Every structure is written in C-alpha cells, then in structure tokens.
Amino acid sequence: MTKDKILEAAIHQYSLHNYHGATMQKIAKEVGIKPASIYFFYKNKEALFVAAFQKLLENHFERMQTILEEVREKPILDIFATLMKGTVEYHKNNMNETNAYISLITSPPAEIKKFLHEHMNKFDAWMIDSLHHLIKRDHPEKSDEETINLTRQFILLLDGIFWEINLYDDEELSEQIEQALHILDILLGGNNNE
C-alpha cells in the first residue's frame, strides 16, 4: 500500500538525513510518486513523521518481543546471550532503522516526545517484567531484590553493547559480548565454573 510505503521511506530518509534533511521530495522519489501525492495520505510533514516514529517504535518493540519469544524455553544465560546477539545482529543488518531509532531517542522532535516517553516506559516495564519472570523460573532461590538487580544489570550491559554497535567493528563487538556474558555468568553465581 502506498500509505505504508510512504511511511517506510520516511523512516529511511530520516535515518539518512534527520528530520530537516528528510525532504518530501526524497521520500516521494523513494516511493516512486510525486511529492504532492503524499498530501493525499498525510496532512503535512509533521503528521507524516509522527506516524513514522510511532511505527518505528512499535517495530522495535515487536522485534524484541519476537526475539524473546523464540528463546523463552532456554536457560536464562542462553536467553541473555540470544537477546544480546539478536539485538546486535538485527541492528547490524538494519543500520538505517537503528540510526533512526537512535536519532529519535537522542533528539526527539517536540511532537513525539510524549509518545516517546510512554513508549520507553512501556518497553522498560515489559523488559523488566519478562526477565524478572524468567530469572525467577531458573533461579527460584534468588530474592526479588536480587532478581530485579540482575535484570537491571543485564539491561545496563545490553545498553552498553547497543551503544558500542556504533563504535566497534564486528570482531571487537563479539569480544565485548563475551565480556558481558562472562559478567552475567558471574552475577548469576556461575563463577564457580571450576
């Protein structure tokens, strides 16, 4: 559908050139229509991007949910590993969308700020809740506080890896993931691996 193609093109152009650089011209060209036609579907540029950003955030959320769903039967350390590697892999393969996501978070247009905040809260709550539950499943001996802390620590490490996607090449990044997983192993009490 044209309306969706416009949305995707908008995200793509935003990832390449940011809001001011993502012109209606470029978006239209990517879709294969004329700029005037966009106005049939969206009132103006602002409305288009509000829609585009919402889609972007929903995509991101759904993707993380899918990754988690696929590994929830495995032991918790494997889940941690898969989430990290899955995140990296996805972002390496979708640098454009990732950059758009980062741009959006670091300098969100005023119109989307409220929506963005709600999204981040929802996402955070979901992640903490899901992981909390899974950790408990494998480590019923841990207290609630311990479990929550572990969740937070995982998220911290995941965020570290996420940011380093921008900084390191593949090999270095793999090493950093190993470091993260090693830390998680220790935190889970598995450092008695000997």
Added chain:
Amino acid sequence: MTKDKILEAAIHQYSLHNYHGATMQKIAKEVGIKPASIYFFYKNKEALFVAAFQKLLENHFERMQTILEEVREKPILDIFATLMKGTVEYHKNNMNETNAYISLITSPPAEIKKFLHEHMNKFDAWMIDSLHHLIKRDHPEKSDEETINLTRQFILLLDGIFWEINLYDDEELSEQIEQALHILDILLGGNNNE
C-alpha cells in the same frame, strides 16, 4: 575571537537541530553577526562543520583526560566511580554538546568519517592504556589478560551508562551507576563474598 564563537555556535545549533536544521542564519544570530560574515572565516557550511566537529571531538577527549588526571591518585574503584559519575555529570550539564557528540557518532557526515575513526581509535587506545596501568598499580597480582578484560568490562559498563543518560531520569541513572559499580567491585574481587 569571532572565529571561535562561530565554531561554538555551530556546535550548539547542530546539537539542537542537526546539520540541515543548523542554518547559517541561526549560527550567525547566536554569534551576533550577519550570515555573510561567517564566510570570511569559513569557506562554506561544510568547512565550518568539519572544523566544528573536530573541535567537538577534541573537547571530549580533553575533558576525559582532565577527569582522569584529577583522580589518578585514588584507589582504582574510586577512579571507576569518579569517571562514571564525572561522565554523567558532564553530559547532564552539557546535553547539547553530548547530543551533538552522539549525533556525530551515530550518523557522521561523510567528510568527517575518516577523522572520526582516527579519533575513536586514539581515544580507545588512550583509555585502555591508562586504565590498564592504574589497575596494575592497585592489583599487581592480576595477570595482563585479567587486567585487560577488566578494562574492557569497565568500558562496556561506562558505555551502558552513557547510553542510558538518554533514557533515564537522574534517580534511575544513579541506581544504574550503583549497579555498575557493584559489578566492578565484584569483578575486582572486592567483596569476595565468601
């Protein structure tokens, strides 16, 4: 000096609106001159921003060096804590410049890419080298491999905290820093909880 004031205004406007939104008009207004005057000092917008980005990266480097210099006499865990808190504090107080820095790293203009890469390498090498040396000082019993791993783990946690500056409010961020320091404590064998 006008030339420097233009550079600062360029960084500021870039942090607020990104490259396309940082117009010569706005930059000139911030300096208190007319747009045409900018061209006396810089050939064109691109040249101005190449200069601005170089300055931005150098600022960032110098600042980290300063922070480290001020705490190098303290024990290593304090150094870790100070570096993290110093980084967060600086960025919280200079959100504009931080956002400019993040923008620059996540979507660097083609002209600055080479310079950016060199900078990141230099910065990384300096950080690893400095921390390596300081860890050795306090923990001479650790092997080189252990020390290097520890350095990498610290950097990973620091990057996590850095990215979370964008996501969390002050209180949550403090908690995350605590988590990070707790992990580092464990990794240093501090609370060998046994």
Added chain:
Amino acid sequence: MTKDKILEAAIHQYSLHNYHGATMQKIAKEVGIKPASIYFFYKNKEALFVAAFQKLLENHFERMQTILEEVREKPILDIFATLMKGTVEYHKNNMNETNAYISLITSPPAEIKKFLHEHMNKFDAWMIDSLHHLIKRDHPEKSDEETINLTRQFILLLDGIFWEINLYDDEELSEQIEQALHILDILLGGNNNE
C-alpha cells in the same frame, strides 16, 4: 507554453546582460512568473541556458534557410544580394538576438561548446552546398574549383558585412553592401559592365 516563454526570455535577457547578468529573477519577471517556477521546467540556470542556446542556433539556421528558399529562383547575383540584405535586415531588427548569437559564438559557455561546433559545421556545409549548387545552375561553364572559391568568397564578404552591423550605421552599411555586391559582380565575370 510557459516552458517556451522561459526560453525566449532567457535568450532576451542573455542578449541584454550576458550570462551572469541574465538573472533568474529578470527572466521570471519577463515571463510573468516567480523565479522558483523556472525550476519546475529546468533543473538549473545552466540547463536552461543550454536549452536556450540550442534554440537560438536552430532559429538562426532556420531563418537563413527560409531566406534562401524565398529567392532560389532568382539569378545568382540577386540571391547574393538578397541573402546579404536579408541578413542585415533581420539582424538590425533583432539586435538582441543577434547580440546573443555573437556573444555565444565569441565566448561560448563550456557546456555548449561541443554543440556549437557541430552546429557551425552543419551550417557551413549547408551554405557551401546550397550556394555551390546555385552558382553551377547559373554558371555551368565554371569549374568546381572556381565555384567553390566563389562560395567561399561570398561567405567571406557576408561575414564582413555581418561584423560591420556592429560598427556602422544604416547608411554606411548600405554602402558596404554595395561594395560587396560590386566585388561579387566582378568575381562572377560581370566586370565587363561597360
């Protein structure tokens, strides 16, 4: 059609002020539109003028063909006279376009140079061929070499007259045309006029 009117206005402004002085503003004003509208039809100023110059040269060619067509039944000396007078008359009445043509030939913009050269060759070949044929018609006794020389001599005299349009007023120019025709009369062997 707007697109054609823009072309004509471009030629006119070029004839008045040369390339740098023929501003999009002035061209638009002459057409009765806004400058931005020109860019709907032509990519930029350069593209507009490439098109304009091509049209100018084609106009010039067609005009000369028309003049020749109208007199081809008359004796050769009359043809010579008509071509000369027709050229002068046209140029006197269209000084702007003539000046544009002269400007174009004396300092052609780089983009049109190739096209210009091809045009001049085509024009030259056509003129030599046409005249050659007509001279033969009236003077079958002349050798091919003589005919070709005569053609060249006519073109030389025509070029002299063409340049003198810029130098002399009407009366003096008429005298010079008389001189030219007198020479041609002699060259055709008609100097036994007494």
Added chain:
Amino acid sequence: MTKDKILEAAIHQYSLHNYHGATMQKIAKEVGIKPASIYFFYKNKEALFVAAFQKLLENHFERMQTILEEVREKPILDIFATLMKGTVEYHKNNMNETNAYISLITSPPAEIKKFLHEHMNKFDAWMIDSLHHLIKRDHPEKSDEETINLTRQFILLLDGIFWEINLYDDEELSEQIEQALHILDILLGGNNNE
C-alpha cells in the same frame, strides 16, 4: 605598478566572463591583492571598467598603427597581406583581449558608449586615410573615388576575416585569407587575366 596591473586583470577577467562575471574578487586575486585594495585606486567597479575599456581600445589602435608602420615601405598588396595576417596572428595569440574587444563592441556598457563611438570614428578615419594614401602611392593612376572604394573593400574583407577568426580553425582561416588577397589582387587590376 599595481594600478596598471589591476587594469590588465580587469580586461582579462572581462574577456573571460563579461562585465557581471568579472568580479572584484577575481580581479584582485589575479593581481595578488585583496579586493578592498582596488578601491584605493578606483572609486568603484564602474570607474575601473571605464578606465579598462579605454585602455583596451587604445591598445587596439596602437597595435594596428604599429603593424602598419612596419610595412609601409612595401608594395600595397604586401601591405594588405601583412595587415590581414598580422591581425589574425595577433588575435589568435591574444584571444582573451580579442574577445574582450568583441564583447565591448557588441554590447558596450552604457558608460563607455560615447567614448566607444568616438574611438571607432577615429580609428576608421585613420585607417581610410592611411590606406588611401598608400594606394595612391602605388597606383597614382587611380581616381580618388576608386581609391576610396578600394579602401572600403579592403576593410570589408578585413572585417570578414576578423569575424571568421571565431569560426574557423587555422587552416580554413589561411584559405580564407588567400581568397581575400586574391580578390584584392583582382580589384587592384593585378592579374587582369585576359
């Protein structure tokens, strides 16, 4: 002297880009000074170009006088030939100045029009007078009218050659000069081929 160098640079830039394209910037650069410095010598751009054009015309006049001076002892047909070849050679070697001269004549800036007209009259009178005298010297049998006509015819052919400098390459131009000299030979009654 700087003042003269500015003048020369102005002529050169004018020949390359016409009045509007000959910027103070470019002129200054060619001289090796800053644009502001030009204003010490000339009130403004217009004043500079009035001076430049006057110099250009004087140069042209002097050059023609020099050429004539060098050959005045030879027979008249040689003088004709030398004038023509000298003109072509000079212009071929100084295309820039020639183009400036042509530009000036075909579209003179309003301020110089009066001066230009006077110059052309003076130049014309000088040429007719000089040639008239030299033809008489070699052909005392010719009437005044014949001599004047011959002068005019020579000028006509010279103008034709002059214009064709723009149109033809070296070889074709040489041929056209041969044609012109052949005509002049006939007009002088030289090869009364019968």
Added chain:
DNA sequence: GATGAATGAGCTTTCATTCAT
C-alpha cells in the same frame, strides 16, 4: 488517487562596498 504547475519562505552563497587600522 495522483500530478502538473505554481509559489512564499527561507536556505547557502557571492558580490560590491565600507571603514578602522
């Protein structure tokens, strides 16, 4: 649904010029 044609606003940039030094 889609677009050709048009435009006001605003962008980057150049230009001639000024003036204190």
Added chain:
DNA sequence: TATGAATGAAAGCTCATTCAT
C-alpha cells in the same frame, strides 16, 4: 598602500505546500 572584518543586497536554489484537474 594595503587589508581584516563586516555587511546589505541580491544571486541561485530548495522546500513544504496548495490547488485545479
């Protein structure tokens, strides 16, 4: 003599948007 610094004006051009078709 010469220039560093500055600017008003205007250049070429882009952009979001409109509207009749």
